[in-house]
Amino acid sequence: MKRKWLKFIPLIYLLFGIIWIALTDYWLYVLKQNDNFVIAEYINLIKGWLFILITTLLLFLMLKKHEALKELEQKEQELSTLINNMPDFVCFKDGVGRWLQTNEYGLALYDLHEVDYKGKTDIELGAYSPHFMEAFEYCMKTDEQTWLEAKISRAEESFSLEDGERKTFDVIKVPLFHSDGRRKALVTIGRDISSLKKTEQLLVTKEKLSAVGELSAGIAHEIKNPLTSIKGFIQLIQRSGKANKNHVDMVLSEIDRINDIVSELLVLSKPQTKELTLIPLLEILEYVIRLVEHEANNKNIKFSIENLSPDMLVRGDKNNLKQVFINLIKNSMEAMQSGGTIKISGSSLSDGRVSILVKDDGIGISSSNLVQIGNPFFTSKEKGMGLGLTITKKIMEEHQGAIRIESEEGKGTTVTIELPTT
Template sequence: MTFFFIYRINLFYREFCKLKDAEEQWSALIHYMPDFVCFKDGQGRWKKVNEFGRKLYNLEDVDYYGKTDLELAEYTPFFKNGFNYCFISDENAWKKGTLLRVEESFAIPSGEIKSFDVLKIPLFYSNGNRKGLLTIGRDITQQKSAESMLLTREKLSVVGELAAGIAHEIRNPLTSIKGLTQLMHESKNVTDEYVKVMISEIDRINQIASELLALSKPQSRKYNQVSLTDILRYVVNIMEPEALLRGVELEFSEAEHCQIDGDRNGLIQVFINLLKNAMDAMPNGGVIKISSKVENCKAIVSISDQGIGIPPERLKRIGEPFFTLKEKGMGLGLTVSNKIIQEHKGTIEFHSIENEGTNVTMTFPLG
């Protein structure tokens, strides 16, 4: 009997050691991960966080165990807003009941802005009560910086390609101003009519310059209620000079007023990229149809051209970085556009028939 008991104890001890070793290995793995990992109980109290997380929030000398985000905010005032936001997003994860993915950005004491792709996984008991919450945050600061540089490069590329159309458009009012100035100089007569015409032409130049400058503004991360119809009308107006030079007619159908929650500059960038692609596909001119409508609680924007179309094998790769059908293109326009549309929780689809044309359909949730 004693022998059997000792045998059971030894067996149990060996199994316990295995579990202990596995737990230590698992803990070591978590602690040395280059990502933020944090376990909380059902009341939002911190139970375990890895070394990356402690250093990130300056918690090396703080006994975090058993404290909530709101309580830890008092120990590290610099991160108070960040902890408060974490508390709110945790509650959103609990309410959703399934994995929640969010992007969080905040400043650290050095002044750098850190961005994280965060996964929040709520755990529940069988009776539905909260059991715990696992949070994993991957540092995507460098990725966001690269995306920002990519967007800036693409904007500069678009501005450069629009220069010919803008220059042509500015030349017309400049010619009128020059002619009237010469006429007034020769006749020694300044009339109110001449002055009004000159002021009007100068206003046109100023408006064109303002529209060009709008494209170079840095992308704002603050989303507001914007009208897709107004944005499309604006884009059509600034693209018309280049379209005329290429023998392309822009046909805009304003079926409905579409209001969404979005970034005006980002959406302008998307529509300009798509219209330029459509014009590039129509070397012999033609008609590009642009329309917007509301359907099934979504705003739908369609851009159709009469161009050369896209072969099926290449259509599958549309949107890949550095993949392009243009000899002088970088292959970044649609990559940037896809990213902007995803940030607006929208979708984009391409349908194309060779030698007939391409149709691009975008959907956005209504604001």
């Protein structure tokens, strides 16, 4: 409001001066007609001094305003220089979306160097740079959305340059309002993050390749276990010269397990939810023990099963749970180089779950290794791949179960498995 009155000061001063001169001259004329020459001289003197005083005051105010304007112009120039040298797109628009100012980066980005862009909307500028019309239209939509939300917005916006290069910007829009709520201005700042997006894409690709490598290693690890069993049974048949029905059944069962593993690999592109059913836990453990029995006898290892009845059921996938106990029991066997007993016991928990303990008296695990057990590719074995317990943990997660490992070097290891029964 104050600035609006400033432009009327010269007019007011002119009117005041005309009225002042007219009145004082008329007054002096009247005084002189009445022979009051002394009073007329005093009034004339005061008139001159007042003119000097008022003129001096006005000149002072004008000079002060001139200095303020000069300082403002200097700051504006400094700000303009700063904005023009920014590596980001910066644009100021008025309350109706007309461009007020943009920096050199913005002019170069939209090829507007030869265009008088000030006072034009995005759509009007799109007529000068048709290639960017779609980008300008999208920009108007996001501007309007920012106005409606009446708060700072941040989003990624992408478009292609004329040479085909794809640009992605991290765009921040700041809406400004008058005190009465009317739209005042919109500030847009866009940082080019194209290189960052390319780097992110490379990292995603790298992670995918890493996942493929880990998956391949995991599949190889899982297939290796049944192949080892099949080889062992075939060697038994070869040495004995006759096929034992139990051995043949075990070989066929292991071939089925390989088929299941390969089938899972084939459907990875369309993951399917496994159907979990109630399974007798003892049946799974007896199967696994029969599977490793030949190897266990060669290593002088025995098995002890306690508190596991045929009616103790758990909810899960039979083949997956076989993999879990094969991994755990084989780990125990490998830790018992001098033979011994692997104790397997079960108990029912108060929350309706079943707990299964697999305990060995092998060499145990050091405290430094224990904290890393289960991490992909971590292993203390010379020929291990470090995926057995990783896969076991994954299967337990899918079954909404839990696994805990307790071990002391030289005193053996106890693995606790918890599985739901409903």
